[in-house]
Amino acid sequence: MIQFNHVKKIYESNLTHALHDISFVIEDGEFVFLVGPSGSGKSTIIKLITAEERMTSGGILVGDYDLAKLRKRKVPYLRRTLGIVFQDFRLIENRTVRGNLEFAMRVVGSPNKVIKERIPYVLDLVGLSEKADCYPNEISGGEQQRVAIARALVNNPKTIIADEPTGNLDPERSYELMCLLEKINQLGTTMLVVTHERDLVNCFNKRVISIDKGLVTSDMENGLYDYETI
Amino acid sequence: MRRFNFGYYIKEGFHGAGSHGFMTFAAITIMASCLVIMGSFVLLAMNLEHNLNALMAENEFLAYVDDSYTDEEGAQLGAQIGAIENVASYRYITREEALADYVGEVEDDSLYADLPASVLRGRFSIQVTDISQLPDTISQVRAVEGIAKISAALDVANGFVTLRNVTVVIALIMVVVLVVVSFFIISNAIKLATSGREGEIAIMKMVGATNAFVRWPFVVEGILLGLGSAILATLVQWGVYQLLMQAVNVYSHVQLINIIHFEDLVLPLMVCFGSIGLIVGVLGSLITIRKFLRV
Numbered sequence: 461m462i463q464f465n466h467v468k469k470i471y472e473s474n475l476t477h478a479l480h481d482i483s484f485v486i487e488d489g490e491f492v493f494l495v496g497p498s499g500s501g502k503s504t505i506i507k508l509i510t511a512e513e514r515m516t517s518g519g520i521l522v523g524d525y526d527l528a529k530l531r532k533r534k535v536p537y538l539r540r541t542l543g544i545v546f547q548d549f550r551l552i553e554n555r556t557v558r559g560n561l562e563f564a565m566r567v568v569g570s571p572n573k574v575i576k577e578r579i580p581y582v583l584d585l586v587g588l589s590e591k592a593d594c595y596p597n598e599i600s601g602g603e604q605q606r607v608a609i610a611r612a613l614v615n616n617p618k619t620i621i622a623d624e625p626t627g628n629l630d631p632e633r634s635y636e637l638m639c640l641l642e643k644i645n646q647l648g649t650t651m652l653v654v655t656h657e658r659d660l661v662n663c664f665n666k667r668v669i670s671i672d673k674g675l676v677t678s679d680m681e682n683g684l685y686d687y688e689t690i
Numbered sequence: 691m692r693r694f695n696f697g698y699y700i701k702e703g704f705h706g707a708g709s710h711g712f713m714t715f716a717a718i719t720i721m722a723s724c725l726v727i728m729g730s731f732v733l734l735a736m737n738l739e740h741n742l743n744a745l746m747a748e749n750e751f752l753a754y755v756d757d758s759y760t761d762e763e764g765a766q767l768g769a770q771i772g773a774i775e776n777v778a779s780y781r782y783i784t785r786e787e788a789l790a791d792y793v794g795e796v797e798d799d800s801l802y803a804d805l806p807a808s809v810l811r812g813r814f815s816i817q818v819t820d821i822s823q824l825p826d827t828i829s830q831v832r833a834v835e836g837i838a839k840i841s842a843a844l845d846v847a848n849g850f851v852t853l854r855n856v857t858v859v860i861a862l863i864m865v866v867v868l869v870v871v872s873f874f875i876i877s878n879a880i881k882l883a884t885s886g887r888e889g890e891i892a893i894m895k896m897v898g899a900t901n902a903f904v905r906w907p908f909v910v911e912g913i914l915l916g917l918g919s920a921i922l923a924t925l926v927q928w929g930v931y932q933l934l935m936q937a938v939n940v941y942s943h944v945q946l947i948n949i950i951h952f953e954d955l956v957l958p959l960m961v962c963f964g965s966i967g968l969i970v971g972v973l974g975s976l977i978t979i980r981k982f983l984r985v
């Protein structure tokens with residue numbers, strides 16, 4: 461569960477009011493699109509969830525973690541409950557697909573036995589079993605993003621958070637990727653996807669939270685991406 | 691899940707040091723040079739201290755009796771000398787005995803063989819209880835009627851003390867300066883180790899690595915640099931010391947200067963170099979990677 465309660469965020473460096481008053485609840489197992497124009501504060505919401513930034517006021521709950529009280533030392537453990545995917549993939553170039561996944565598991569101290577079992581399963585899930593020994597620059601953008609999703613998934617997080625995961629992909633790859641995210645969601649992982657792509661959102665009939673200028677403008681089940689109406 | 695992944699840290703640390711070999715080489719060489727310069731002053735100070743102690747350990751001085759006294763009259767002064775508080779024991783040496791000693795000490799004794807004993811003076815050899823009160827005791831002995839002259843190694847000792855103090859101060863300054871220099875060298879090496887890996891570190895943080903986990907490989911690398919420098923420095927120091935020792939032995943025919951054998955110094959030296967290397971290595975890497983861990 462992710463809960464935002466009247467969250468306000470002002471960036472200290474330039475006093476930008478990125479979020480004014482954001483409230484919503486995402487229950488376990490939901491699939492939610494977060495949409496809104498550029499600069500509306502979508503990435504800021506993601507950064508608050510991952511504790512990369514701290515809120516100025518309000519309250520955020522992420523699973524068992526109350527971010528208002530979260531001590532710095534606990535941040536890594538919060539992040540282990542989240543799988544994070546970015547537009548630019550962020551793979552390690554000098555490690556293979558398998559190496560990237562293994563690295564993510566080592567980092568959180570998984571034993572070898574678990575690593576050996578988990579990686580083939582996750583690679584199969586994202587359809588990349590054949591590419592396990594390729595380096596990131598040897599595979600396509602869509603495949604790289606699937607590796608990033610596999611990495612987000614490999615430590616068995618409760619929630620996957622994706623910030624414009626299809627931003628660098630053509631429409632067809634984007635659609636495939638969204639289908640993959642839907643499949644992962646159906647296996648039990650909560651999904652929060654930030655996107656700009658109207659057609660894609662309208663295709664999937666999921667809950668859509670729209671924000672603009674730091675405020676929630678609509679929050680609807682089976683919603684459409686349509687911020688022109690605002 | 692929270693076990694300490696020792697093998698991983700060591701492997702990554704070595705990997706880091708190896709992946710930018712030239713900087714590793716430069717860091718170790720420069721830091722070892724710093725240690726050797728530092729070590730040289732410390733060893734010099736230790737040698738001076740050693741010689742000083744040897745000098746002070748001779749808690750004996752000579753008091754010459756006035757020429758006009760006969761040996762019998764001179765020996766009578768012993769009672770007065772023995773009464774001085776700090777005097778542990780004394781012995782009167784007659785002119786004949788003094789001449790015999792003197793001739794015995796000189797290699798080519800034929801030169802002095804027919805020297806008349808009367809050119810020498812009778813003397814007391816005096817031992818003191820407390821060496822630190824030597825100057826006081828000397829002036830008390832000098833005050834005794836009939837004592838003409840005192841011969842003690844006091845002036846030499848004073849010179850040594852000054853030299854030793856100066857060397858210790860220089861050694862301390864050197865230690866501070868060179869520790870700072872070494873610190874920057876290590877810090878730069880670690881900075882190089884982290885450059886190009888910011889992305890990797892950010893990914894580690896993103897998937898939930900603890901700061902300790904990110905830090906350890908770099909700390910291990912710092913430790914490797916520090917210990918590597920310490921080992922190299924010990925070897926070089928050994929070579930330098932042997933050369934200097936030979937030089938000193940060649941130039942001082944009289945064995946005035948007593949040099950400590952390197953074998954007796956090598957252990958404390960290694961401990962010293964090792965701990966400085968460790969501390970500088972660990973701190974240097976910790977402080978350098980701190981800024982990468984804020985995410």
Ligand SMILES: Nc1ncnc2c1ncn2[C@@H]1O[C@H](COP(=O)(O)OP(=O)(O)OP(=O)(O)O)[C@@H](O)[C@H]1O
Pocket residue numbers: 471473474476477478496497498499500501502503504505
């Ligand atoms: N680190 C930062 N420091 C200062 N201001 C920031 C920072 N990050 C974002 N902002 C500002 O906060 C506001 C919201 O930015 P945010 O990145 O959340 O927008 P976004 O909805 O993700 O936009 P986009 O769709 O272009 O990615 C913007 O005005 C931006 O300039």
Ligand SMILES: [Mg+2]
Pocket residue numbers: 502503504623
């Ligand atoms: Mg954004």
